[in-house]
Amino acid sequence: MKAVTWQGKRDVRVEDVPDPEIEEPTDAIIKVTSTNICGSDLHLYEVLGAFMTAGDVLGHEAMGIVEEVGSEVGTLKPGDRVVIPFQMSCGHCYMCDERLYSQCETTQVTEFGSGAALFGYSKLYGQVPGGQAEYLRVPQAQFTHIKVPDGPPDERFVYLSDVLPTAWQAVEYAAVPKGGTVAVLGLGPIGDMSCRIAMHHGARVIGVDLVPDRLDRARKIHQRKALYLTLFGEHDGPRALVS
Ligand SMILES: NC(=O)c1ccc[n+]([C@@H]2O[C@H](COP(=O)([O-])OP(=O)(O)OC[C@H]3O[C@@H](n4cnc5c(N)ncnc54)[C@H](O)[C@@H]3O)[C@@H](O)[C@H]2O)c1
Ligand SMILES: [Zn+2]
Ligand SMILES: [Zn+2]
Numbered sequence: 190m191k192a193v194t195w196q197g198k199r200d201v202r203v204e205d206v207p208d209p210e211i212e213e214p215t216d217a218i219i220k221v222t223s224t225n226i227c228g229s230d231l232h233l234y235e236v237l238g239a240f241m242t243a244g245d246v247l248g249h250e251a252m253g254i255v256e257e258v259g260s261e262v263g264t265l266k267p268g269d270r271v272v273i274p275f276q277m278s279c280g281h282c283y284m285c286d287e288r289l290y291s292q293c294e295t296t297q298v299t300e301f302g303s304g305a306a307l308f309g310y311s312k313l314y315g316q317v318p319g320g321q322a323e324y325l326r327v328p329q330a331q332f333t334h335i336k337v338p339d340g341p342p343d344e345r346f347v348y349l350s351d352v353l354p355t356a357w358q359a360v361e362y363a364a365v366p367k368g369g370t371v372a373v374l375g376l377g378p379i380g381d382m383s384c385r386i387a388m389h390h391g392a393r394v395i396g397v398d399l400v401p402d403r404l405d406r407a408r409k410i411h412q413r414k415a416l417y418l419t420l421f422g423e424h425d426g427p428r429a430l431v432s
Pocket of ligand 2: 227228229275
């Protein structure tokens with residue numbers, strides 16, 4: 190299959206790599222239909238390069254159709270349409286019972302003192318081949334999936350893999366009081382979605398970025414939702430948009 194591989198600092202290439210296979214009864218293989226590039230992938234491109242190995246397959250925001258399953262994946266079956274969360278979790282250990290899935294005791298990478306293993310995210314997180322590829326092996330597939338219905342396009346669901354829950358949790362942690370204001374620094378996928386979620390909760394949002402395209406995208410949401418979003422950018426000067 191073709192896959193996006195890390196080859197060295199600032200050197201990422203599409204290469205032919207072996208197709209993944211079922212290795213454990215709890216594995217599934219999915220045919221990837223959509224996959225995102227994350228701001229977190231930029232860390233691998235540069236600062237976390239020390240923990241990468243040439244040939245590592247990148248990507249942790251994939252969705253697709255189940256192609257093949259092991260014997261212990263519960264109700265998951267070939268043909269199911271699924272989003273794969275960025276972390277692998279078993280669904281039955283102490284941490285999963287506490288709903289702290291990113292600390293799953295079955296997959297956590299104790300050698301590096303990390304939490305649950307992540308797809309395509311260096312030795313620090315288990316060196317598991319990622320989802321920027323034609324096929325993805327999903328360990329702990331009985332729990333590591335979100336089934337979604339057929340019909341709507343992938344864009345309706347693919348952000349469940351990381352962007353939506355991460356941004357939702359960021360807004361939760363900010364604990365904005367009722368009627369309060371929250372500043373969101375950086376309007377990439379995570380900041381943009383955090384703005385939307387904070388506005389959805391009724392907060393007044395101040396979004397900040399330096400890149401005109403990113404400010405424009407956030408501005409469009411403001412116009413569509415007719416909610417209070419103030420944007421500041423270095424290049425086009427501070428501006429306020431208030432409905
Ligand atoms: N589950 C998680 O913990 C999780 C998941 C996804 C992303 N992340 C992290 O969240 C961060 C954002 O992710 P993303 O995908 O949106 O990244 P991104 O790189 O697409 O977006 C970052 C934005 O910040 C802006 N920015 C940079 N420096 C700035 C400055 N000084 N002032 C104002 N704006 C500035 C950039 O212009 C860019 O638009 C990354 O650090 C990423 O690693 C964490
Ligand atoms: Zn991500
Ligand atoms: Zn677990």
